[in-house]
Amino acid sequence: MVTLVLASQLPFLAGPRGAVRGLLAPFESASTAAVGGAGAALSVFGDIASLRADNRRLAERNRHLAAELALLQAAGQENDSLRRALDFQRGFGHRTVAASVIGRGPDSFTRSLTIDRGSADGVRPGMVVVTGAGLVGRVREVAAHSASLQTVADPTSRVNAYAVQSNLEGTVSGGPGPLQMSVVPRPDVVAKPGEWVLTSGIGGSYPRGIAVGQVVRFERRDSATSEQAELAWANDLTAVSSVLVITDFLPR
Numbered sequence: 001m002v003t004l005v006l007a008s009q010l011p012f013l014a015g016p017r018g019a020v021r022g023l024l025a026p027f028e029s030a031s032t033a034a035v036g037g038a039g040a041a042l043s044v045f046g047d048i049a050s051l052r053a054d055n056r057r058l059a060e061r062n063r064h065l066a067a068e069l070a071l072l073q074a075a076g077q078e079n080d081s082l083r084r085a086l087d088f089q090r091g092f093g094h095r096t097v098a099a100s101v102i103g104r105g106p107d108s109f110t111r112s113l114t115i116d117r118g119s120a121d122g123v124r125p126g127m128v129v130v131t132g133a134g135l136v137g138r139v140r141e142v143a144a145h146s147a148s149l150q151t152v153a154d155p156t157s158r159v160n161a162y163a164v165q166s167n168l169e170g171t172v173s174g175g176p177g178p179l180q181m182s183v184v185p186r187p188d189v190v191a192k193p194g195e196w197v198l199t200s201g202i203g204g205s206y207p208r209g210i211a212v213g214q215v216v217r218f219e220r221r222d223s224a225t226s227e228q229a230e231l232a233w234a235n236d237l238t239a240v241s242s243v244l245v246i247t248d249f250l251p252r
Helices: 002-009 011-092
Strands: 096-104 113-115 128-130 135-142 147-151 158-163 169-173 179-183 196-199 211-219 227-233 242-246
Touching (some): 179 211
Antiparallel strands (some): 096 242, 128 135, 128 242, 135 147, 158 196, 179 227, 196 211, 211 227
């Protein structure tokens, strides 16, 4: 160690020391560059790992926000449905029982619904069911705490109705597509698109004045004994979450 110290400090060895440093300089530079490159690479890897962790946190946060938004939208839709039903109930003039939809038919043909009210709540087969938007259908089968509904979209359903502006009368039937209204023709009278169709009360199956749907298309045949109107149903079956069962009206 003393020899090395003396060799590094003695003036007359300055020349050899300089030569040795010159020889070692490229290796020192390369070593320094390698260490610096390794540090930079490790820094990049660290940044990538940090970014991935941030992305995972942001993705998780977005999922939570999306779930909260879905709940808020569902609550808003349900509140709007309940508000319309309450407004309808106040001005309708019939006693009703509110019910929630707890099931939908397994097929797209009958398009039935199941509600959480039954015989224990005063619900009986044949009772008419509505929403704030209009007619849903009638009660078909009843258990103690549930009931199945036949909607107006069922192909076997028949509703006597009339168009409010043209005063044309007919029978509304369901099916896989839009509601169909078989209209009793009147000379020079047609139903216009957008015209509302309401229950007529004829036959005593439904109270008069419940909205069934709006005319989308009217087909007139001069030689036919009946004319056909295509209706957009007042209710969206996929969005119906609550209904009102009319308890003081039974069909004759």
